[in-house]
Amino acid sequence: MRGLELLHLVKYFFKVDAPNTQTSKNERAAIERYAKDANLAIEIGVFEGVNTVVIGQHIKPAGKLYGIDPFFKGKLGVCFHKYVAKLNLKRHKVNKKVVLIEKLSGDAISDVPASCDFIFIDGDHSYDGIKKDWEQYSLKVRPGGIIALHDTTVPEFDPGRVALGSIAFFKDVIVHDKSFEKVETIDSLNIMRRIS
Numbered sequence: 001m002r003g004l005e006l007l008h009l010v011k012y013f014f015k016v017d018a019p020n021t022q023t024s025k026n027e028r029a030a031i032e033r034y035a036k037d038a039n040l041a042i043e044i045g046v047f048e049g050v051n052t053v054v055i056g057q058h059i060k061p062a063g064k065l066y067g068i069d070p071f072f073k074g075k076l077g078v079c080f081h082k083y084v085a086k087l088n089l090k091r092h093k094v095n096k097k098v099v100l101i102e103k104l105s106g107d108a109i110s111d112v113p114a115s116c117d118f119i120f121i122d123g124d125h126s127y128d129g130i131k132k133d134w135e136q137y138s139l140k141v142r143p144g145g146i147i148a149l150h151d152t153t154v155p156e157f158d159p160g161r162v163a164l165g166s167i168a169f170f171k172d173v174i175v176h177d178k179s180f181e182k183v184e185t186i187d188s189l190n191i192m193r194r195i196s
């Protein structure tokens with residue numbers, strides 16, 4: 001498994017492989033629309049940086065994106081995804097706009113600005129994981145600002161995601177949060193706007 005990840009990094013370096021992502025084309029188009037012209041943005045769950053690039057390319061030229069991911073290390077003590085992500089940001093010339101924070105989201109809360117325009121959450125998909133992210137990070141969005149939450153609705157093309165805690169927490173809590181309104185759902189991605 002780790003050998004395959006190393007091979008993927010090498011193939012990405014030589015432009016044989018594309019970076020991996022779990023977002024669909026439609027979801028990435030929505031992320032692009034809602035991140036557009038943000039000054040400050042946060043992403044939880046960078047992985048190989050595909051959505052980091054999308055956000056980085058569409059925030060304002062002087063904007064900043066805080067990308068949070070612990071980049072969990074494998075048996076060799078290395079996280080190969082991190083190197084794909086770093087190279088991906090550089091190749092797309094967004095590396096200077098992105099601050100990578102190598103921590104769990106719960107430990108990174110004081111490393112990011114108190115108020116921002118756009119947050120993309122795609123980290124810990126357990127019920128407790130997204131609960132913590134929602135409780136801490138939803139407070140960071142300014143009125144009128146957007147939180148995009150991946151894997152919070154079962155997409156038609158992958159009914160197996162129904163068991164995810166993030167889907168249950170969205171249905172139980174997020175959709176009823178009076179400080180937000182739901183704007184739209186794109187595949188598994190829900191867009192919430194802060195109203196107060």
Ligand SMILES: C[S@@+](CC[C@H](N)C(=O)[O-])C[C@H]1O[C@@H](n2cnc3c(N)ncnc32)[C@H](O)[C@@H]1O
Pocket residue numbers: 020021022023044045046047048049050051068069070071072103104105106122123124129
């Ligand atoms: C489903 S992948 C994200 C995929 C990425 N958004 C994409 O589609 O390209 C989940 C990522 O979240 C990270 N992650 C898991 N728990 C996290 C947490 N508590 N805080 C920040 N990142 C976390 C993992 O290391 C992994 O890279």
